[in-house]
Amino acid sequence: MVKPAVFAALLAGSAMATPMPQATGVPTPVTLLSGAYWIRAVSAPNFHKYLQTKPANLPGTAILDSHTTAGQFAIESGQLVNKASNPPLYLWVEEPADKANPPRTLATWFNTTKSPFGAFAWQGDTLTWSVASIKRQNVGAWLVCAKQALVINTGAYGYQTPSGCVDQTIHYYNDKTANN
Template sequence: MRSLLFGLSVVTAVSAQQTAWGQCGGLTWKGAITCVNGYVCTFSSEYYSQCIPGTAAPSSSTAPTTIATTSKTSMPTTLATTTSSGGAVPTGSDTGPGTTLQTGYYWIRAVAAPNFHKYLQTKPIYLPGTAILESYTTAGQFAIVDGQLVELLTPTTFLYANVIASTVSGATKLAVEFKTAKNTYGTFAWSGDALQWSVAGLSRPNLSAWLVCEGQSLWVNLGSYGYMTPAGCVDQTVSLSL
């Protein structure tokens, strides 16, 4: 288990850097795979990654060891479930897994300004409610299991990130709420260390694109990253952190 003050570091040796908004990866890509200062290479599809605004975590000589610990095989494949018929969850902010990272779980944080190193959590804390990005001191701990983004409360109690389908034609974003019930709309996945969400029948330019809007609430971005951002929101990518 690791202290909350440590983050994931990735170091890649390359001979050149890609310019802002340029391509930096893909199955047939043979050019630069790192970006100029202030930009991060972000996965869009197996054929295309792009340099978007953001800041990578500081490099570390222990990066190879850290990266090895983030493989999907280290994540829990099953979860114990509460036996309460009412789906009881903790009732106050003094509950939850604490500030020491539990085995098989990860913190999830933003990697671009103005929310750089703001952490995913619920509002109210450790209770069903809105997904937000806020201080590391109240960060939740998460795993992806069978396409569900699961927040750990106790060894037998969990919350699930639910993406709320829009009933509005031409919607540009989708709300994310944590509930005691599992998500039924789409699936969550890791792409490297980036959090993604997708659903059959809905095409998104960038599966790693998110928005942070009023009240620090987290939304699925249905548009292109950094283009025609909805009023009151900022573009964001979020990544796992050890």
């Protein structure tokens, strides 16, 4: 017979060895939703990497990754909205303390509430972000940094790129399916 204290210890040990369930995300529809776009890079080293979060369609860091888990986006009143998520996710941009001298990179992430800082727009098929309080040479300049994180580039495109990052522009794509 196992003593209650030993049984409790065995039970606790087995519970600790069992992995916790991980968020798996919301599957992305494989065909483009009406009024939405895929957003992807079109140059190396991120050629045809798509905007999304990991896990897919849940709040988190904005990244460029596989076409199989790409988000689907629209711009609504200056907000970039992931239409494949439920609830919709909005792209946020880090608001620096010193807007006259912002850091070279501003983090981006998706959240379930609308972003109060800046506005997204299309310039042709290029995704841009701007805010009156930060002067940027190129409102379509982005960087892809560690772990494929997509960040706003506040400096010149292709000049003094921060270590560990690559310059990137991202563009909408409106074919029925995302492709590699």
